Amino acid sequence: MSASTDTLVSRLETHARQVRRDIWRAVRAGGGGHIGGSSSAADILTALYFHRLKIRPQEPRWPDRDRFVLSKGHANAGLGAVLAQAGFIDDAILDKFYAYESPFGMHPDIKMAGVEMCTGALGHGLAIAMGMALGARLQKKSFHTFVMIGDGELHEGSNWEAAMAASHHKLSNLTAIIDFNKVCQSGRVNEVISVDPLADKWRAFGWAVREFDGHDMAEVVDTLDALPIDPHCPTALIAHTVKGKGVSFAEDTYVWHSNSVNDEILAKALLELAEPLQGAQP
């Protein structure tokens, strides 16, 4: 790893820790929420918003911006955390999670700056992102469209309609990121309904596939920088992640898919997410 990459990764890791702290903070403000899927996505969201996406937080509707659609809309605490840190929204909005008339509810709302689509009903984002990618092609624009999909979300059949059509239309300007944290609301995804063999499914639908560790920031950056993998088809990035990543008691359990958070639990979580002491190894 070069020195500059080292610096980049270290910077992004610092951002990611803040994103995780803000996820817990928002969920505490809401009284509860989707810690698990927000935390599994946190490193990828961080790498997208602080490294990969061409965006202008002061001009959220800039026509040439890269698009990011959070199809797994229940991870909105994670999206809000990166949007606040990136400067799309006021940091104080994070304390208005679930609040009366808040723009920041459980699921993304297009009316909030930086949010590209109202999502949360699962199985919608890939088709929408495909439409954005087609819009780019029709208007001869070079922006790239990313969509993040949950692993359990792939149970929804509409994903596969879009997957089939996106490769038919050779949308190499479209990347789907699967947050493969292996856990959904009722238990382990593959015990609820198996999604395996996941990479083979996407390949069979005509996508270029790459699997990576969604918590190894150097690998996340390397993966996002390698796009498109194939200039003739869309890319599926399968991110191996851990539900609730970053806080030991919330990791890898369906209990923390969505759960309530009080001050005591928040304090325990924040202790684990504290910045490492200066000079210590992260």
Place this chain on the structure above:
Amino acid sequence: MNAPDSVQPEWRVKSANQTRLAYGQALLEIGAREPRAVVVSADTQDLLGIRTYIERFRERFIELGIAEQNAIGVSSGLATTGMRPYVCAYAPFISARSMEQIRNDVAYANQRVVIGAAASGISLGVAGGTHHSLEDLALMRSLPNMNVVVPADVNEAYKATLATLDIDGPVYMRLGGRAEEPPVTGAEAPFRLGKAAQLRPGNDIAVLACGAMVELAVRAADALKKEGIGVRVLNMSSIKPFDRDAVLAAAAETRGIVTAEEHHLTGGLGGMVAELLAVEQPTRMRMVGMPDVFAMVGPTVAVRVKYGMSADGIASACRALLA
């Protein structure tokens, strides 16, 4: 009834008195006028007569196959980038199957997506209940931000489709099938969203109709005129928004209101009129439309007649109100 123009424009001829084809003809004009227009097909190239559009605007045509949910989601995504998608689809599938995509991706997100929903009602009579679309008006008009239009004939279908260029929001355009929809609106009459057009004057009874029922309402009115009954006929092609003033005036100035629609009696035009009048001006009503059963199999017109959706059925409802 308007006499056919001596020299009809090409679109009028090619529409063959079918609103679904008039939509496809209007897309040629839209494609020429609006560089951001893009036509999205769900394996429906002949259903809406868009092969000429495809030849002329190949780069602004997207085929998505037999996948209605995807067609709506993709159209929403296209609209966010500034494109103006026109979906071509079967009414029964695009409305019921894609309802969640229409609600969330189009109506909730308030995207300018126009949905051309052909073969509505019992256009596909012989196909059976799986292919009838008798609840789509109830579904679509229950959505905030949605505009709902049911053209009465090809003149109106053509003009209403062109009018979508100026509608800042989603539109559900309910279109017919292969059964002819004879011209009933004037070639010169404008289409105005939110406005009802009076096609016959009268102060005994008012018939408020939409779609193919408008022509039947006019026939019923002409028959009743011979009996000395004055029937006001309003074309309620704009279902959402709708012309509240025209409905209230009809209620105030006549002895009762008959609604006529090729749709279940639950939640469609009749329900809409009753909801207004029950609150603002309780009025005696009769509703012509599909009762609360799945329709039998049969040719479109015969199935309509079976359930009272005919000029005779409308006239009987008028007489019942006056009795």
